[in-house]
Amino acid sequence: xxxxxxxxxxxxxxxxxxxxxHNFITITTATLGKNIxxxxxxxxxxxxxxxxxxxxxxxxxGRTFSVKITQKGxxxxxxLYHLLSKSISSSPSHLxxxxxxxxxxxxxxxxxxxxxxxxQFKSKLSYIPFPGTLNVKLNxxxxxxxxxxxSEQNGIKINSFSDGTRTFGWVKCFSxxxxxxxxxxxxxxxxxxxxxxxxxxxxxxxxxxxxxxxDNSTVKIKIPITE
Amino acid sequence: xxxxxxxxxxxxxxxxxxxxxHNFITITTATLGKNIxxxxxxxxxxxxxxxxxxxxxxxxxGRTFSVKITQKGxxxxxxLYHLLSKSISSSPSHLxxxxxxxxxxxxxxxxxxxxxxxxQFKSKLSYIPFPGTLNVKLNxxxxxxxxxxxSEQNGIKINSFSDGTRTFGWVKCFSxxxxxxxxxxxxxxxxxxxxxxxxxxxxxxxxxxxxxxxDNSTVKIKIPITE
DNA sequence: ATTACTAGGCCACGAGTAA
DNA sequence: TTTACTCGTGGCCTAGTAA
Numbered sequence: 470x471x472x473x474x475x476x477x478x479x480x481x482x483x484x485x486x487x488x489x490x491h492n493f494i495t496i497t498t499a500t501l502g503k504n505i506x507x508x509x510x511x512x513x514x515x516x517x518x519x520x521x522x523x524x525x526x527x528x529x530x531g532r533t534f535s536v537k538i539t540q541k542g543x544x545x546x547x548x549l550y551h552l553l554s555k556s557i558s559s560s561p562s563h564l565x566x567x568x569x570x571x572x573x574x575x576x577x578x579x580x581x582x583x584x585x586x587x588x589q590f591k592s593k594l595s596y597i598p599f600p601g602t603l604n605v606k607l608n609x610x611x612x613x614x615x616x617x618x619x620s621e622q623n624g625i626k627i628n629s630f631s632d633g634t635r636t637f638g639w640v641k642c643f644s645x646x647x648x649x650x651x652x653x654x655x656x657x658x659x660x661x662x663x664x665x666x667x668x669x670x671x672x673x674x675x676x677x678x679x680x681x682x683x684d685n686s687t688v689k690i691k692i693p694i695t696e
Numbered sequence: 697x698x699x700x701x702x703x704x705x706x707x708x709x710x711x712x713x714x715x716x717x718h719n720f721i722t723i724t725t726a727t728l729g730k731n732i733x734x735x736x737x738x739x740x741x742x743x744x745x746x747x748x749x750x751x752x753x754x755x756x757x758g759r760t761f762s763v764k765i766t767q768k769g770x771x772x773x774x775x776l777y778h779l780l781s782k783s784i785s786s787s788p789s790h791l792x793x794x795x796x797x798x799x800x801x802x803x804x805x806x807x808x809x810x811x812x813x814x815x816q817f818k819s820k821l822s823y824i825p826f827p828g829t830l831n832v833k834l835n836x837x838x839x840x841x842x843x844x845x846x847s848e849q850n851g852i853k854i855n856s857f858s859d860g861t862r863t864f865g866w867v868k869c870f871s872x873x874x875x876x877x878x879x880x881x882x883x884x885x886x887x888x889x890x891x892x893x894x895x896x897x898x899x900x901x902x903x904x905x906x907x908x909x910x911d912n913s914t915v916k917i918k919i920p921i922t923e
Numbered sequence: 924a925t926t927a928c929t930a931g932g933c934c935a936c937g938a939g940t941a942a
Numbered sequence: 943t944t945t946a947c948t949c950g951t952g953g954c955c956t957a958g959t960a961a
Binding site for chain 1: 935938
Binding site: 528535 | 702703705706709710712713717718719720753755762764773774776777779780781782783784789790791792837838839841842921
C-alpha cells in the first residue's frame, strides 16, 4: 500500500511535468488519459489510487478538481529517478574480458611497427608500442560478442595510409589494463572483419615479459567505457 | 512491440546496475526475481519478453545463461531517465498564487517596522521594507493549501526577540514577484498559526502605489521554489 | 541445483453509461 | 461537458511441476 505501483509512474511523472509539485494544477481525466496513452477511465482510476496511496491530493470544484503532488509522491519519483541514475551512470562502466595467451604469426607485430603507424601511436597514445602484439584467445562466446559490440564504438582512431602499392587499414585503440597491472590498448584492425575470438594488444612495455606470461596463461583485461 | 512495458523497468534497471550494459552478466532467474520483488517465474518471463523485444540478448551455457543489455534496451531506460529528469528538475519550479487586495488593520505594518525586525531585514534581505504590508486575500482553497505547504519550508528566517515585556515571534520570508513586476517577500509570521487565507507581503517599494492597486484588485504572485 | 511450462487468480484496462 | 461507476476481457503474476 505504501509503494508506488509501476503503472502509475507515467501518470505521476506527467503531473510533475505540469508543475504539480508546487501548485494545484487543473487537469481533466480525459486529457491525462491521452497524455499517458491510456483511457479516460484508466486515468480516473490512477488518480483515485494515487490519492488513496497519499501520493497526490485533490481539491474538488464541483465535478472538476485540481491536483497536487504530495511530499510522499515526490519522494517516490525521486527514489525511482535516483535508482535509474545509479543504474545508468554508476554501473560498472568497464568491459571485462578473460582469455588465454597464444602465439601469433608475428603479423600484427610487423604491421604495428610500420613507421606510419608508430608516428600516429606516438601522437595519439603518447607512446611508441613495444614491437610485438599480445594475442589473446577468447574462449567464451560472451566475451567475443562483447568485443564485437565494442568494435562498433569509436576508440582512438589510427588512420589508414598507403605506400603507393597497397593500403594499410585503420586501427582503433581501446585503452585497458591487463591483470590489473599493465596498461595497454586493445587494437581493432580494419582488416579483422567480424571474428574477434582472437584479440590483440599493444603496450609501451613488453607485456609477456612484465607479467611473466606463457602461452596458455589466463589473463584478465579491463577496458573502461567512456561515453 | 517496440516500447518497453512499465513492469519491465525494474528488471532492466537491475540488469543495468549489475553492469549488464557492457558485459554479459551471469544471473539466475531466482535471484533476479528476489531482486525485483517478484517470483522466479515472473523473472523468467520478464527476460523472455525483454529478449523478444530486443532489449536484452542472452547466451546459453546449458541450462544457465548470460545476459547483456542491447543498445535498444539502453535507449529505453535512458529515455525514461530523461523523462523523469525533466519532470523533476525542469518542472515549473515556482508557486503561483492569485488573490485580491484587502486592507489590513495596520498591524503587520506596525510590527514589521520595529527596529529589531528592520535590522534583520536589512542584513538578510539587503533592504529595509517600505513601512506597510500588502494584504492579499486568497479566495481559492488550492492557493491556501499551497501556502500551507510553503509555510513548512525554510525561508529566510528573521529571528524572534523580546523587549523584556513580550516576545515578538520569528518571521519567514519567501521571495517572489507580484504581477510580474515588483519584487517582494511573502512573510509567514510565527503568530499566524494555520490560517493562510490572508497573506502579507513586504517590499522595498510601496507595492500598492507602484502597481496602482486598490482594494479588491486581483494580483498574481510568483514564488520561486529552490531546493 | 537450474529454466520454463501450465493452470488459475487477480488486477489493469476499456466500453458503456449514469449522474 | 465532466467524473467515475459496473462489467467483461486480457494480461501479469504465483504455485506447482517437468525437464
